[in-house]
Amino acid sequence: EDKVVQSPLSLVVHEGDTVTLNCSYEVTNFRSLLWYKQEKKAPTFLFMLTSSGIEKKSGRLSSILDKKELFSILNITATQTGDSAVYLCAVYGNNRLAFGKGNQVVVIP
Amino acid sequence: DVKVTQSSRYLVKRTGEKVFLECVQDMDHENMFWYRQDPGLGLRLIYFSYDVKMKEKGDIPEGYSVSREKKERFSLILESASTNQTSMYLCAIGRNLLAYGYTFGSGTRLTVV
Numbered sequence: 001e002d003k004v005v006q007s008p009l010s011l012v013v014h015e016g017d018t019v020t021l022n023c024s025y026e027v028t029n030f031r032s033l034l035w036y037k038q039e040k041k042a043p044t045f046l047f048m049l050t051s052s053g054i055e056k057k058s059g060r061l062s063s064i065l066d067k068k069e070l071f072s073i074l075n076i077t078a079t080q081t082g083d084s085a086v087y088l089c090a091v092y093g094n095n096r097l098a099f100g101k102g103n104q105v106v107v108i109p
Numbered sequence: 110d111v112k113v114t115q116s117s118r119y120l121v122k123r124t125g126e127k128v129f130l131e132c133v134q135d136m137d138h139e140n141m142f143w144y145r146q147d148p149g150l151g152l153r154l155i156y157f158s159y160d161v162k163m164k165e166k167g168d169i170p171e172g173y174s175v176s177r178e179k180k181e182r183f184s185l186i187l188e189s190a191s192t193n194q195t196s197m198y199l200c201a202i203g204r205n206l207l208a209y210g211y212t213f214g215s216g217t218r219l220t221v222v
Binding site: 001030034036042045048056088096097098099100 | 151152201211212213216
């Protein structure tokens with residue numbers, strides 16, 4: 001069975017702090033790892049990673065994949081209250097996405 | 110803009126009722142998925158479909174069935190709703206090769222009383 005484990009499950013930070021979220025996985029036929037952001041409703045796509053060591057960046061968010069150690073991290077720098085959300089890690093293998101339980105991030109002013 | 114439309118945002122049903130959740134997409138994507146999301150459990154795959162009239166069980170198919178008679182529509186059916194099926198249900202679509210990840214609908218929050 002595919003496993004995706006995210007840590008920490010929840011954290012509270014102050015505006016301006018840097019956040020690092022972790023995702024480790026065990027998936028047969030790995031093809032890619034994806035990060036989503038979920039606020040009140042549907043998850044929205046952030047990144048897809050397929051190659052080790054290549055950082056993907058979008059504004060204050062960045063992510064990297066290590067296929068040897070089977071994990072990924074998502075970094076958020078200079079956090080803002082609008083970054084408060086659940087961040088979902090998902091791994092694509094066997095023609096489906098398997099999701100972790102999510103990292104709940106609360107950013108307080 | 111890709112649209113994945115779920116027929117209801119909120120739904121309240123009685124135990125034992127037959128419940129239909131509809132998902133319609135306008136992007137001609139081959140693959141469609143039904144997930145449920147519960148606090149502390151994350152998203153869990155119920156059923157998915159690669160093509161019209163095709164369906165595959167996900168990780169938690171018990172108590173559910175699906176129908177895909179047209180490419181754009183994927184229905185989730187609760188044959189006899191039970192209180193443990195109270196949950197947020199999310200439909201997702203995706204292309205083969207997963208070039209850009211899945212696109213999700215806004216979700217249906219189902220309460221079974």
